[in-house]
Amino acid sequence: MSGRRTKRSDPRGHWFLVALAAVLTGGALFLNGYVHNVVGETHTPAADTGDSAVLDRLHAGGPVVNMSETRPQTVHVARRTVALTFDDGPDPRWTPQVLDVLRKHGATATFFVVGAHVAENPDLVRRMVAQGNEIGNHTYTHADVTTTPDWRTRLELSLTQKALAGTAGINTRLIRMPYSASPDAVGDKQFAAMRLLGAEGYLVALTDLDSKDWSRPGVDQIVRASLPPRDAGAVIMFHDAGGDRSQTVAAVDRLLSVLDKRGYTATTLTRAIGLPSAHAPASTGDRRLGEALILIQRASSAFTGSLSWILAAAGLLTLLRLALFVVFAWIHAHRARRHRGDRDAGRRRHGIARWPSPPPVTVVVPAYNEEAGIEATVRSLVATDYQGRVEVIVVDDGSTDRTAEIAASLGLPGVRVIRQPNGGKPSALNTGITQAAHDILIMVDGDTVFEPSTIGNLIQPLADPSVGAVSGNTKVGNRRGMIGRWQHIEYVIGFNLDRRAFDLLGCMATVPGAIGAFRRSALRSVGGVSLDTLAEDTDLTMAICRTGWRVVYEETARAWTEAPTSLGQLWRQRYRWCYGTLQAMWKHRGAVVERGSFGRRCLGYLTLFQVILPLLAPVVDIMAVYSLAVADPLPVVAVWVGFVTAQALSGWYALRLDHEPASALWVLPLQQFVYRQLMYLVVIQSVATAVLGVRLRWHTIRREGTFTTESMLTEVTTGR
Known part of the structure; x- marks a missing residue:
């Protein structure tokens, strides 16, 4: 059936708006999925082995590695000094408790943060820095850099630096690779990744003592695994995110009491090896980019969360x-x-x-x-x-x-x-x-x-x-x-x-x-x-x-x-x-x-x-x-x-x-x-x-x- 004709045509510009809305929705979902690809230290990566003179030198060295030179240079922590390090944070529940314990004992530590968590908890990062703690890079999504392509690794590092710039106004030259441990566990894959990190200007932090707190073996076991032998110095690995960290908080409290009685100093990683702070002031441009990144990530998270409830x-x-x-x-x-x-x-009932x-x-x-x-x-x-x-x-x-x-x-x-x-x-x-x-x-x-x-x-x-x-x-x-x-x-x-x-x-x-x-x-x-x-x-x-x-x-x-x-x-x-x-x-x-x-x-x-x-x-x-x-x-x-x-x-x-x-x-x-x-x-x-x-x-x-x-x-x- 026809009707009155009009010379005005149907609008076409709204299809651009529909496409734009689809792209923005897809982008928000992708970003939210990307940044939440954080699982913590919950599984062991594929075996990484190797046999070379360079690896032997690295295995016998200290837990902090400079890969910017032709041959790796390693550094040990000074005697009667410990560098407490915490991976995978910040976490809104457990990181504040760790910071309270550190302040209680007058200690400082190094936090290797995940960039996506930094963007979600900017106040915690600022508190870390304000209490004299040190920040290290732990990638943006806890990615295994031994398996990611070089461009993805660089992206992970850069995004984390931008997040730190947007929250605390700093950049860091310290990094710890996700799923890494002590120097003697480094194989060919990790060594290749460390080469790339060194070329990007990072000091690579490994560990002397792995508390294995992520497996929640009990407070006593965590403390035993974290005590340095005799008067030796050590880099000790803990986790302040990725699951229930109540045992970690209790173990750190007890460990610091024991170390204090033994005359140990608990400080940041760079101080423990006699280097200047890993922090450097971020440029104004990096701060603005970081603020924008944080805003976009939090908006995508809020949008995805709201959308999930709406769709449900x-x-x-x-x-x-x-x-x-x-x-x-x-x-x-x-x-x-x-x-x-x-x-x-023929009846008439009920109307x-x-x-x-x-x-x-x-x-x-x-x-x-x-x-x-x-x-x-x-x-x-x-x-x-x-x-x-x-x-x-x-x-x-x-x-x-x-x-x-x-x-x-x-x-x-x-x-x-x-x-x-x-x-x-x-x-x-x-x-x-x-x-x-x-x-x-x-x-x-x-x-x-x-x-x-x-x-x-x-x-x-x-x-x-x-x-x-x-x-x-x-x-x-x-x-x-x-x-x-x-x-x-x-x-x-x-x-x-x-x-x-x-x-x-x-x-x-x-x-x-x-x-x-x-x-x-x-x-x-x-x-x-x-x-x-x-x-x-x-x-x-x-x-x-x-x-x-x-x-x-x-x-x-x-x-x-x-x-x-x-x-x-x-x-x-x-x-x-x-x-x-x-x-x-x-x-x-x-x-x-x-x-x-x-x-x-x-x-x-x-x-x-x-x-x-x-x-x-x-x-x-x-x-x-x-x-x-x-x-x-x-x-x-x-x-x-x-x-x-x-x-x-x-x-x-x-x-x-x-x-x-x-x-x-x-x-x-x-x-x-x-x-x-x-x-x-x-x-x-x-x-x-x-x-x-x-x-x-x-x-x-x-x-x-x-x-x-x-x-x-x-x-x-x-x-x-």
Whole structure:
């Protein structure tokens, strides 16, 4: 159906915004995943061995190594001096306790920090420095530099330096490689990595004594492993992050007491080997870059955390919606069967009404370039088994094809053809309403066919004087291709199942243009069909509900419609539908504060499930792909299977209610990979169009003439 044309084109710039949002979301997820790739000293890396004179020299040397020269130079710690070192921090729980213990004993230490943790806990780094402690580089993500490529190693070092510059205004020339230990454990791989670190200007810190506190062997064992022999000096390795470090805190407290009695000094690593401080003032540029890095990392962490909660809530809401709508559908079906039984028995109970005699009905068919299907539509309306009088008015809205000629040439009784200049579907409907001879009106699209029983079933609820409109059951006629099957599933599960719930809740959003019955007085109360939106059926339904009329759903009134057969045609149709629905929601926003629950229920549901959640859907896909690529895929697959299973169960019940074969569900999993993305992109484009204030033009779809063959028409009109 055509409408008024506009010279303004659809906006295209918003696709750049969509792409930018996707890139930013993906970047935030990647950064958050990258910086949290910190596991602490929880596993032993692959064996690293080697046999050379240089390695022998290194094995016999001290724990601090200068690799900037041709031959490695090593340094030992002075006698009766210990350099306590702590790896993997700072940690917001355990690092403050370690600092308290050090201050209690008047000691200082060296903290080899992970850059990502520095960015998350800047105050702790500043406190470390303020208490006279020393900071060393431990890479940005606790990466094993023996396996990372050179560019990644340099990136890890540089990012950590930037984080230190942004938090404490310093750089450091000390580094300890993750998963390193004493000099005698250095093999070819670590030696090669140390060469690179030396070329970058770092002193490499190993250890004399590994407390192995990461394994939590007990305080006594940690203290025994940390005591230097006789009066020897030592570099001692602890950890202030990466797990429960309560044993570490207690062991350091006891160790410092023992060392104090033995006359030891606990100081920073550079002081312990007689070198100047490892700290150097950071440049202004590095400080600014560091501050920006910290801000970006914390923003990505907050965004990812918030997003996780939002998506979890969205998933729960989706599952809750499916469960509730299945329950509502069961209640609706149970009531419908009881009501039909009462009507058949001629009783009037619980507000159930029955027409004393079949009232006359006018069927209005707005048509624009519908030559492919108009004959099948009109013939199906005339072939009804309804006992009352039926008037069919075909309003040709300025068609440029043979729509009007075909309808007029049929010569069927009770059929009138009215021609008018193109004014849009609402205009055509209003013309039909004005020319209608009867007070019960049915509106049907020019590509739709009725079953013989449809008219009688559709108008039956109007016997209740409180009912102003009735929605019929729209079925997809051309469901043989994949796109048709997907739409068939959507119509049964997404449309008709919803309408059962809306009927019970009194908040019907749309009487579809393909099949709807109206009382003339209800149409008159809202001024007819409005031209304000592109979703005239939704606009009209909301207006009728707001005036106090009941709008109900009649599942036995079936209409078979021709769905789009290509993705492009489907896009154009749904784009118009979605944009028009947004227009209708905005037009009727005042219903939220009106008496009655229609506005709050209807508009609240549409806003949440047809606007907000579809806008979040791309993020769900991005997170799913990201998790599959960098994490354990089983949780993602399990969640996906769970959602598809829930949809399949609700779909099975919806198909059963509609007397459709459950075999159609085989396309449901495939629907998640093309059709779902198409639908949420339609919502994104529609919202962008609405926000930008662009008036969308009417989009027509090409008709295939699904019901033009005698066999197809016979199948439908005989009630397949």
